[in-house]
Amino acid sequence: MDSLKEYYKSLGVDEKVYNFSKKIEEGLSDRFQKFDQIAEFNQLKVLKAMQTHKIAEAHLSGTTGYGYNDIGREAIEAVYADVFHTEDALVRPQITCGTHALGLALSANLRPGDEILAISGKPYDTLEEVIGIRPSKGSLAEYGITYAQVDLLSDGSFDYEGIKKAANEHTKLIHIQRSKGYATRPTLSVDQIGQAIAFVKKLNPNWIVMVDNCYGEFVETKEPSDVGADMVVGSLIKNPGGGLAPIGGYICGKHDLIEQCAYRLTTPGLGKEVGATLGVNRQFIQGLFMAPTVVNAALKGAVFAANLYENLGFKVVPDGREERHDIIQAVELKDPKKLIAFCEGIQKASPVDSYVTPEPWDMPGYDSDVIMAAGTFVSGASIELSADGPMKEPYAVYFQGGLTYPHAKYGIVMSLQRMVEKGLLEI
Ligand SMILES: *Cc1c(COP(=O)(O)O)cnc(C)c1O
16 A cells, blocks of 8 residues: 555545646656756765854854844954855845845945846846836935946847947946746846846946846855855845745845945944844754755756646746746646636745645735745745746746745645536646
C-alpha cells in the first residue's frame, strides 16, 4: 500500500490527482538535481561568510533605543556584504519592504537635475509612484529628478541602441530589474545583466547601476553584484529572509553609495550608527542561513507546477523546461472559475488560515478585481507559498514561494484537486 497516497487522500486529494501529480514529479529528478547543486553552492557561500565574520551567540540578540553598538546588526551587514561580494551593506528592520529599499537607494543617491534611466522597461508597479511615473506626493519627480525608460526588445534582450540614444548629460543612475515581476517579459539572467552593465559602463563609468534583485536572490550561484552592479536591492520577506525575517530590506553595494543610503534612512551624521534591531537579529541571520534551501524549495515548486499545468494544456510562463532566474510562476488559466479554484487550493493547503476561502475583491491600485491566496506566518511574505491573479483575461495566476518543497507540492496538487472536484477540469 502506498502510505503517502493514503495520507494525501486523508488531506482531500483524489487518487487520480495524486497519480497524475506523481507521474509529473517523476519526470523532474534531473531538473531538481540541478537546483540542489545551486542550493549547495549558495549554502556554502552563506556559511563561509558567517564563519569569516565569526558569528556568535552574542550577535543573535538585539538592542533598543538608539541602538548604538549593535554588534549583531553590524555582523549581519558584514555577512550580507560578503555574500553579495560588495564593499558594504545596509540591512535593517527600519527598511519596511522592497519598495522602501529601492526608494531609499534612489533618493539617497540622486540629486535635483539627475535622471534615472531604466533599461529593462517599466519598473515594478510600486516604483511608479516612488519615481513619479504616476504622479504622487513626495515622488522623486517632485524633487526635480527625471526619468527615462528603454524597453527590452521583443525577444526580451536589452535594446543597446535605444540605451545609447536615451542616455544624456543628466543620466546618473541606471535601473535594471532582474525579475519580470508581474510583467510578461522573461526574467533576466545574471549573465545578461552583466553584459548590459559592461555596455553602460563603457558609455559612462560614473553612472551608478542599481539592480532590483527582488525574487532573484540565490536562484543562481552569482548575483548581479558579481557582474558589476553598484547596488543590489531587495526585500527580506522574499528570498534572502528565508521565511524567518519578519520585516526588512537590504541594499548591498559600493561603500560611498551605502553610506548615502544610511544617511537617508536615518539622518546625515547618524547614518549606520543608529537603528535598534529590537530582537530581529536572530531571524535575519538564521533566515539568511536558510535562504538557499528555501529558494530551492520554491524553485522546485514552480517547476513542478509549470510541468503539471503545461501537461494539462495550459500556457505557463516560464515553460516547463526553461532555465529559471526567479521564483515566480505564471499559469494562464483562461477561465475565472479556474483562477478562483486554483487560489482556493493554495489556501486550503496553507499552514495558517487554511480554513478561509479567498475571494476576488476590488483592491486599491488595480484596474480589475484581484484574488489572492496566502496562509503565511509572516503577513504578505511572498517567499511563503502564495498565489494571486487579476480577474481579467487571460485569467493568469501568479504564484511563488514555498518554505519547503513538500508544502509547495501539496499546494499545487490541491489547486488541481480543487479544479477537478468543481468539475472544471478532467484528468
Ligand atoms: C516585490 C517586488 C518589489 C517590491 O517589494 P515589496 O516588498 O512588495 O515592497 C519590487 N520589485 C520587484 C521586482 C518585486 O518583485
